[in-house]
Every structure is written in structure tokens, then in C-alpha cells.
Amino acid sequence: RCNIAWCRRRKTTRLGKYPVLEVIVVTAITAIIAYPNPYTRRSTSELISELFNDCGALESSQLCDYINDPNMTRPVDDIPDR
Numbered sequence: 001r002c003n004i005a006w007c008r009r010r011k012t013t014r015l016g017k018y019p020v021l022e023v024i025v026v027t028a029i030t031a032i033i034a035y036p037n038p039y040t041r042r043s044t045s046e047l048i049s050e051l052f053n054d055c056g057a058l059e060s061s062q063l064c065d066y067i068n069d070p071n072m073t074r075p076v077d078d079i080p081d082r
Contacts, residue, residue: 051063
């Protein structure tokens, strides 16, 4: 819906007359929105690999809910399932 609305609006705005400037503006807006998310800064293969790894008690992935503190003792029932 957004794409169709933008295409209709683009025909009547000044930005639509300059397609290179339009691409630069859309790219800049996308970068500003996506950059704070650490997962959008990773390569595709690295992200897919992390998404499909099993979580374990020694896993260092940020996607796992484990706290990796070797001095901390937790009962086995307290460790969440993956």
C-alpha cells in the first residue's frame, strides 16, 4: 500500500522529477531507521547461521536468553527451553 501511495504521490512532487535524488533520500531514510538494530548490520550468512544455531548454557548468542556468568549457580529447572 505504501509503495502504491508513494508512486501516486511521486508523480506530483518535485522529488519524482529527480529519480537519482529520490533513491538517495529513500536510502538515507532506510539507513537511519535500520542502523540502530544490530541484526541489520550483520551479513546475511552470519545472521542466518545465528538464527538456526541451538541455544545452550554456554552459547554466547544474543538471541539466547542465557546469562553467561561462570560464578553464578542456577538450578537446572531455571534454565529456559529454547
